[in-house]
Structure formats: C-alpha cells, structure tokens
Amino acid sequence: MEKEKIKPAPVERVELIVPQRHVKRVKTALEQRMLLNKKRGIAHQYDAETWESASEQYMRISTNIVIALIDSIEAQNPVPPEYTYKSTFELLGLEDIKGEIEAKSYAVPPEDYEPWRRNPFLRAVKDSLGALPPELLYSLRASIDVLISDFPSSYTIYRPMLLLPRNDFTSLYGSTLSKALLLHSPDFQPFWERVAAAVGVTHIAINAGIPLQATPFDSVVKNVDGTPIENIFRSPIDLTPIYGFFGPPPSAQTLSAPTATDFDTALWVTSMQNGIHQTWAPLYTMFSRGNIREKTRLLNLPSVTTSVAEPRGCTAVDLYAGIGYFVFSYKKASVSKVLCWELNPWSIEGLHRGAKLNGWRTQVVESNNFLSQPLSENTDVIIFPHSNEYALDDLAQMQRVTDLPPIRHVNCGFLPSSNLSWRNAVRMLDRELGGWIHAHENVGVNDIEKRKAEVVREMEGHLDFAGLRGEVRCEHVEKVKTYAPGVLHVVFDIWIGRIESLAIS
Structure with missing residues (x-):
C-alpha cells in the first residue's frame, strides 16, 4: 500500500x-537584512473602520521572518506569538517604535510549502537536516520545513564551489539557530558535508558585495589612524567560507606578496562564458558574472572585427585587466x-592560469627590463604587474624593442569611474589610424546623456593637454547592468580619429 503523504x-x-x-525606516531595515517579502510587497491597511477619519494612514508590510515552530514532537504547539514578535523588533533594530507597530502573522501559500521539491540545493538541505542527530535538530526548536524556508533558493556553482547569495539566516531569529552556530559550529560541518556531496562540490561560501573601502581585518587594510583604506584590489574581503579549505587567510603577506605555496594551496574555481575559461581564487579575487553582456559585445563588436582584419592586425590594451574579463574576449576575437x-598579484595569477586553460601564452614584463627579458613573438598576453599610471613609459620602452601591431582599442574597465586612466588611454592609441577607448562608468539613469557629453570633453581635454588633437566622438553607450538603484554600469565607446601634434605658432 502506498504510504499516505502527510501534508506539512x-x-x-x-x-x-x-x-x-515609519514605513521608510521599516522597509529599509527589512531590505538591509534581506527580509522584505517583495512578492507581497507593501499595501494600504484598510482593516480599521475609522480609516477615513484616521489622523494617519497605516501600511501593511509583509516580511520573510518565519514564526518558529517546535520540531515534530510538539509541532502543534507554536512558540508564543508575543515571543516571536518581540524578537522581530530586536532583529530589525526597531525596539524604540515597537509600541506603534502591530505585528501579525500570515500563512505561506500552499505552493511554497515544499520549495525543496523544485530546487536541488534545497532538496540537499532538507535531506541533510533530516540526517542531523535528533537532539541537535530538536535544539533548534524549529521544524525542518521552517528551517528550509530560511535558506536561499538561488545559488551559483563555480566548480568546485557552491556560492550562496548574501544571507545572514536572520529570519530564524526566533529559534536558537544563529549565523555563528550555523556557520562555525563543528556540529554543523557534517550537515554542510552532506550538502556539498549532494550538489557535487567540495567547497561552500556565502557571497558579499565588493566594498570600495577595506574593512580593517588586520593592519594591511587600514591607515595609520585605523580608518579603512581604499580597496584598490577590489578584493572580496567579506566573502564567508562555510565548508572546505579556501587557502591561506588574507594577511599583509598573502595579499600583497603571495608565495608560490600560497597560490598552490589556495582554492581556485572556474567558469566558462562564451567558450572562454576564467579562473580565480574566491578568497582573494572578485568575479562579476554580470559582465558577460560586455564580454559578449566585445567578441562581436564591428570595430574589433575590422581592426583584426587589417593587414598588420591590431593590439588591444586593458588598463584594469583583473583576471582577464575583457582580455580574453579580445583574444577570442583574434586580436x-x-x-x-594589473596590481593584484592574485588577479595576475588568475590571468596566467586562465590564459593557459584557453591555450594562450602570457608573459610578465617588469619596467626597465625589456632588453634583459625580451618578448617572445608567440606571446599573446603581455602583463605589466603594477599601476597603469606608468603605462605610457612602459609602452614607450616596449615599442623601442618590439614591433607591435597598432593599438586600436583601450579598455578602461574600473568602477565607479575609470577617468583616472583616460589621460594615458588617449595617448596610447595609434597616431595614424586612431582607435577606440571603452570607458566604464557608474552613471545615474537620468544623467547618461549629460555624462556622455562630459566624457567627450574630458577626452578632448587630455589630448589638448598633451599637445595633440584629433576628432573625438562617442559612437555608442552600452548599458551593461544595474549597479545600484537608479545607477547603471555603462560603457562609453569613444572614437578618436587620426591624432596630430598641435601646430606651434
């Protein structure tokens, strides 16, 4: 006889x-903790009979905060609502206004009871929770269904790592499960081991945004006065490893002067986009999956394909190379x-490893070392391991000993603005043929046309300052992705024609 299914x-x-x-404050508190139920959203509250005559309107805000239930032994005896609601205000930092806010409950729709059935990761979580020792599971004071509802349904796999979106597991505040317990307790390592095996990975981490300033975790990322410094490497310093060894922890030595052993013991993960391999160490180097739109565009950009088809071919420059986001697209397009x-030694190592996976040859060239370290004719990617502020000097030395194909494209892929590199970019293009500068910027949605005109004027100004002139125009503005509410990551394709020296009167 088929076993009767028990509805949860x-x-x-x-x-x-x-x-x-108080709506804006409450909404912000929920969004910061990823607890706003965007599907149900915010609506007017019409329950009160005195709505029309009320001195102030009320809004109904749905959250993803789960009302904790005792495990199956006492499944019909929910935690007292006043305990759960009190915890809600503590969780959101709203204790000072809790007397003005009413907390209620709403049932999750039946189709959401068992989200794990449609999601391999959540299915692995359910099975792994079920395998926990009964006393440990009971200590969490929540049913498996409640626990599952707190886990993110989205995830990304970069072999061999499972990367979860930023999530503090805070909606389980009403139970005894906390971030510290879940992420760091030895009792939960068998749980994550089972999850990893079920989805076919060996490492698990929680993602985080890349801070523009470095949060001080040791002396290497803070100023003398203790304040954060700029995160010039764009290191993913807030990434949280959960399971598996990710390599030596970030320190003064491993960040700025890693050894071969550091590289060899670190976790390296891979991704393939447009048939191009990329690899990086997630504890040290960022990866932006959303840049695929711009990577794809470069592969098929008419200005790239026509430059490649010219008799001498062409050279491209990337002033912020990273692990090869756009470098590899240029090579794939036959530049x-x-x-x-590139400044970050971990990104440079990723460039080496990624190029090798794609069958391309790299060579690192130190400044003032071209004669003692001649370039191989077969080198595809030439790496200068320092700031691009020295790019003009590097290029001049290189062109004295190497016959380079004309430079037709210069990529300036740094956010929030790449404008510090434009002075050098305009002077790197081939003087006879001209070329294109791809300038990356974060721009307000309503400011794109204004910024477009400003970028052209700034490029003209850099030419003029160098005693040069040439036609400058913006051929295209590519909207790559949303960077923040109301802000877009855009690329200005700037064409500069034949460059001449200004006549001296």
Whole structure:
C-alpha cells in the first residue's frame, strides 16, 4: 500500500502594520537584512473602520521572518506569538517604535510549502537536516520545513564551489539557530558535508558585495589612524567560507606578496562564458558574472572585427585587466596581442592560469627590463604587474624593442569611474589610424546623456593637454547592468580619429 503523504504544517511569517511615518525606516531595515517579502510587497491597511477619519494612514508590510515552530514532537504547539514578535523588533533594530507597530502573522501559500521539491540545493538541505542527530535538530526548536524556508533558493556553482547569495539566516531569529552556530559550529560541518556531496562540490561560501573601502581585518587594510583604506584590489574581503579549505587567510603577506605555496594551496574555481575559461581564487579575487553582456559585445563588436582584419592586425590594451574579463574576449576575437596592467598579484595569477586553460601564452614584463627579458613573438598576453599610471613609459620602452601591431582599442574597465586612466588611454592609441577607448562608468539613469557629453570633453581635454588633437566622438553607450538603484554600469565607446601634434605658432 502506498504510504499516505502527510501534508506539512503551514509555515507562517510576520506581517507588520506600520504608521505611514515609519514605513521608510521599516522597509529599509527589512531590505538591509534581506527580509522584505517583495512578492507581497507593501499595501494600504484598510482593516480599521475609522480609516477615513484616521489622523494617519497605516501600511501593511509583509516580511520573510518565519514564526518558529517546535520540531515534530510538539509541532502543534507554536512558540508564543508575543515571543516571536518581540524578537522581530530586536532583529530589525526597531525596539524604540515597537509600541506603534502591530505585528501579525500570515500563512505561506500552499505552493511554497515544499520549495525543496523544485530546487536541488534545497532538496540537499532538507535531506541533510533530516540526517542531523535528533537532539541537535530538536535544539533548534524549529521544524525542518521552517528551517528550509530560511535558506536561499538561488545559488551559483563555480566548480568546485557552491556560492550562496548574501544571507545572514536572520529570519530564524526566533529559534536558537544563529549565523555563528550555523556557520562555525563543528556540529554543523557534517550537515554542510552532506550538502556539498549532494550538489557535487567540495567547497561552500556565502557571497558579499565588493566594498570600495577595506574593512580593517588586520593592519594591511587600514591607515595609520585605523580608518579603512581604499580597496584598490577590489578584493572580496567579506566573502564567508562555510565548508572546505579556501587557502591561506588574507594577511599583509598573502595579499600583497603571495608565495608560490600560497597560490598552490589556495582554492581556485572556474567558469566558462562564451567558450572562454576564467579562473580565480574566491578568497582573494572578485568575479562579476554580470559582465558577460560586455564580454559578449566585445567578441562581436564591428570595430574589433575590422581592426583584426587589417593587414598588420591590431593590439588591444586593458588598463584594469583583473583576471582577464575583457582580455580574453579580445583574444577570442583574434586580436594579435593584448597589453595588460594589473596590481593584484592574485588577479595576475588568475590571468596566467586562465590564459593557459584557453591555450594562450602570457608573459610578465617588469619596467626597465625589456632588453634583459625580451618578448617572445608567440606571446599573446603581455602583463605589466603594477599601476597603469606608468603605462605610457612602459609602452614607450616596449615599442623601442618590439614591433607591435597598432593599438586600436583601450579598455578602461574600473568602477565607479575609470577617468583616472583616460589621460594615458588617449595617448596610447595609434597616431595614424586612431582607435577606440571603452570607458566604464557608474552613471545615474537620468544623467547618461549629460555624462556622455562630459566624457567627450574630458577626452578632448587630455589630448589638448598633451599637445595633440584629433576628432573625438562617442559612437555608442552600452548599458551593461544595474549597479545600484537608479545607477547603471555603462560603457562609453569613444572614437578618436587620426591624432596630430598641435601646430606651434
């Protein structure tokens, strides 16, 4: 006889009835903790009979905060609501206004009872929770269905790592499960081991945004006065490893002067986009999956394909090479050589490893060392391991001893603005043929046309300052992706024609 399926108990979440004057604060608190139920959203509260005559309107804000339930032994005896609701205000940092906000509950729709059935990761989580020792599971004071509802349904696999989106597991605040317990307790390592095996990976981490300033985790990333310094390497210093060894922890030595042993013991992960391999160490180097739009565009950009088809071919320059985001697209499009400037030694190592995976040859060239370290004719990617502020000197030395195909493209891929590199970029293009500068910027949605005109004027100004002139125009503005609410990552394709010296009167 087929075993009768037992329908799980409904999962309930918290809903807040909030005075209009507090809506923005409550909404922000929920969004910062990823606890706003965007599907249900925010709506007017019409329950009160005195709505029309009320001195202030109220809004109904749905959250993803789960009302915790005792495990199956006492599944029908929910935690007292007043305990859960009190915890809600503590969780959100709203204790000072809790007397003005009413907390209610709402049932999760039946189709959301068992999200794990449609999601391999959540299915692995459910099975792994079920394999926990009964006493450990019971200590969490929540049913498996409630626990599962707190895990993210989205994830990315970069072999051999499973990367989860930023999530503090905070909606389980009403139970005894906390981020510290879940991520760092030895009791939970068998849980993550089972999850990793089920989805076919060996490492698991929680993602985080790349801070523009470095949060001080040791002396290497703070100023003398203790304040954060600029995160010039764009290192993923807030990434949280959960399971598996990711390599030596970031320190003064491993960040700025890693050894071959550091490289060899670190975890390296891979991704393939447009048939191009890329590899990086997630503890040290960022990877932006959203840049695929721009990578794809470069592969098929008419200005690239026509430059490649010219008799001498062409050279491309990437002034912020990273692990090869755009470098590899240029090579895939058959650009003869790509010159790269990159500060981060971990990104340079990623460039080497990624190029090798794709069958391309790299060579690192130190300044003032061209004669003692001649370039191989077969080198595809030439790397200068320092700041691009020295790019003009590097290029001049290189052109004295190497016959490079004309430089037709210069990529300036740094955010929030690459404008510090434009002075050198305009002077690197081939004087006879001219070429294109691809200038990356973060721009307000309503400011794109204004910024487009400003970028052209700034490029003209850099030419003029160098005693040069040439036609400058913006051929195209590519909207790559949303960077923040109301802000887009855009690329200005700037054409500069034949460059001449200004006549001296």
